[in-house]
Amino acid sequence: MSANPGLAYQxxxxxxxxxxFFLTAPLFGVVAGLVLLFAPGVLESRWTPPALALxxxxxxxxxxxxxxxxxxxxxxxxxxxxxxAPARVxxxxxxxxxxxxxxxxxxxxxxxxxxxxxxxxxxAAGLLIFLAAAVRALLDAPATAGASRTPRDLRYALxxxxxxxxxxxxxxxxxxxxxxxxxxLPMLVDLHAGWGWLGWGxxxxxxxxxxxxxxxxxxxxxxxxxxxxxxxxxLVALLAWSAATLGGHALPATATGLALLALxxxxxxxxxxxxxxxxxxxxxxxxxxxRLAMFAALGGLVALLGTMLTDIxxxxxxxxxLVMHGAFGGAISAMLYKIVPFLTWLHxxxxxxxxxxxxxxxxxxxxxxxxQAHAATLAVLxxxxxxxxxxxxxxxxxxxxxxxxxGNLLRAVRAGRRARG
Amino acid sequence: xxxxxxxxxxxxPPEPFERAMEALVDLKPGESMRLLLDRMPHPLxxxxxxxGYRHAAEVREDxxxxxxxxx
Numbered sequence: 099m100s101a102n103p104g105l106a107y108q109x110x111x112x113x114x115x116x117x118x119f120f121l122t123a124p125l126f127g128v129v130a131g132l133v134l135l136f137a138p139g140v141l142e143s144r145w146t147p148p149a150l151a152l153x154x155x156x157x158x159x160x161x162x163x164x165x166x167x168x169x170x171x172x173x174x175x176x177x178x179x180x181x182x183a184p185a186r187v188x189x190x191x192x193x194x195x196x197x198x199x200x201x202x203x204x205x206x207x208x209x210x211x212x213x214x215x216x217x218x219x220x221x222a223a224g225l226l227i228f229l230a231a232a233v234r235a236l237l238d239a240p241a242t243a244g245a246s247r248t249p250r251d252l253r254y255a256l257x258x259x260x261x262x263x264x265x266x267x268x269x270x271x272x273x274x275x276x277x278x279x280x281x282x283l284p285m286l287v288d289l290h291a292g293w294g295w296l297g298w299g300x301x302x303x304x305x306x307x308x309x310x311x312x313x314x315x316x317x318x319x320x321x322x323x324x325x326x327x328x329x330x331x332x333l334v335a336l337l338a339w340s341a342a343t344l345g346g347h348a349l350p351a352t353a354t355g356l357a358l359l360a361l362x363x364x365x366x367x368x369x370x371x372x373x374x375x376x377x378x379x380x381x382x383x384x385x386x387x388x389r390l391a392m393f394a395a396l397g398g399l400v401a402l403l404g405t406m407l408t409d410i411x412x413x414x415x416x417x418x419x420l421v422m423h424g425a426f427g428g429a430i431s432a433m434l435y436k437i438v439p440f441l442t443w444l445h446x447x448x449x450x451x452x453x454x455x456x457x458x459x460x461x462x463x464x465x466x467x468x469x470q471a472h473a474a475t476l477a478v479l480x481x482x483x484x485x486x487x488x489x490x491x492x493x494x495x496x497x498x499x500x501x502x503x504x505g506n507l508l509r510a511v512r513a514g515r516r517a518r519g
Numbered sequence: 520x521x522x523x524x525x526x527x528x529x530x531x532p533p534e535p536f537e538r539a540m541e542a543l544v545d546l547k548p549g550e551s552m553r554l555l556l557d558r559m560p561h562p563l564x565x566x567x568x569x570x571g572y573r574h575a576a577e578v579r580e581d582x583x584x585x586x587x588x589x590x
């Protein structure tokens with residue numbers, strides 16, 4: 099095994115395994131748009147039932163689907179961890195998770211306790227299937243020496259996902275079965291969101307960025323000190339914040355909360371600085387979208403800071419829009435535009451077929467226009483957080499954005515099919 | 520003997536792989552090329568093994584350098 103953080107493609111799973119996740123994910127964005135379009139007052143607070151449905155369509159639908167698809171691909175290639183029967187694991191967990199997300203969103207949006215419980219149960223079952231296969235693969239993987247921190251940080255992100263899911267199941271039991279807990283419900287929701295955003299989403303985005311940003315955006319590597327210490331520090335800070343919050347210690351909870359915001363900002367700033375040193379002559383659409391996502395993350399962190407220090411009414415919704423749609427939505431779209439054409443190319447090449455140029459599989463212009471739609475949607479979503487009358491327009495734009503993303507990804511896959519003849 | 524140099528540093532995947540494959544086509548038996556990359560090209564090395572090319576890799580601070588010789 100080479101000490102160089104190169105990529106080993108011989109363990110690549112069949113294309114259909116990650117692809118089913120990548121193509122389903124944008125459809126959840128379209129459904130989220132429907133909720134915004136038809137549920138009145140959805141963005142009036144983070145606690146309205148349709149807002150909870152919206153958040154879960156986006157997080158457990160769009161984000162989770164893409165992230166699991168990417169993990170299927172990344173675990174064998176970057177961590178040398180090949181899953182047993184990847185196509186079957188992907189097929190089973192994909193269906194169960196998609197059904198669970200729809201049930202959960204329906205239950206939260208319509209205040210239907212049985213649907214909440216069924217949704218949470220299905221999500222937990224789907225994740226168990228996936229996590230069991232992932233853990234098995236990671237245990238069997240050869241120990242990789244060398245500079246890449248990605249394999250270790252992927253393990254941390256899976257642990258963060260497990261904690262987020264466990265807290266989610268607990269919340270579902272509280273809401274549907276009246277399970278009595280010694281802590282107030284909003285506190286448990288904050289822990290669930292904190293672990294979801296940073297313990298799972300943030301760690302996974304960072305672990306992937308360590309490899310993908312230098313590779314596709316032609317930048318220098320991230321500073322070794324950052325990649326060595328960032329993820330473990332985030333995990334320790336999350337545990338300390340959780341303990342302080344549960345223990346009701348206000349000052350340590352605030353201090354560790356601020357530390358978490360600072361850590362997230364550090365990652366975003368390091369990425370923006372790295373991008374400014376790219377050797378690319380002209381930034382492509384994906385590059386610009388990733389940069390916008392990092393600025394949205396910084397804006398979201400400032401808004402979160404505001405929610406800790408003030409009681410400004412709409413600020414939590416603004417923070418949610420910036421972090422989820424702006425930062426995660428933007429960065430994930432940018433990565434999908436690199437991953438899906440690249441995998442199409444890779445599978446053709448491995449089959450001994452002369453693959454078309456990546457630019458032919460998916461030209462820059464449709465990506466650029468779709469990502470402009472993403473930026474416009476973000477702007478209107480932010481406006482709708484302050485002026486709720488704009489929510490239906492934001493919903494319409496969200497449907498256009500994600501429908502378009504689906505169309506563009508399908509275009510790359512179809513170009514690959516045509517090359518096969 | 521001439522050794523051609525193919526520098527693929529700073530190119531976005533999969534262009535380094537494509538450039539290397541194009542250069543390999545022009546190589547005559549016994550000729551060598553030096554390939555400079557940003558990271559270890561595992562897929563290319565597997566393809567070289569399969570087709571019987573000899574190769575030696577050196578990991579440097581500024582590049583991964585592979586000396587490839589056509590049999």
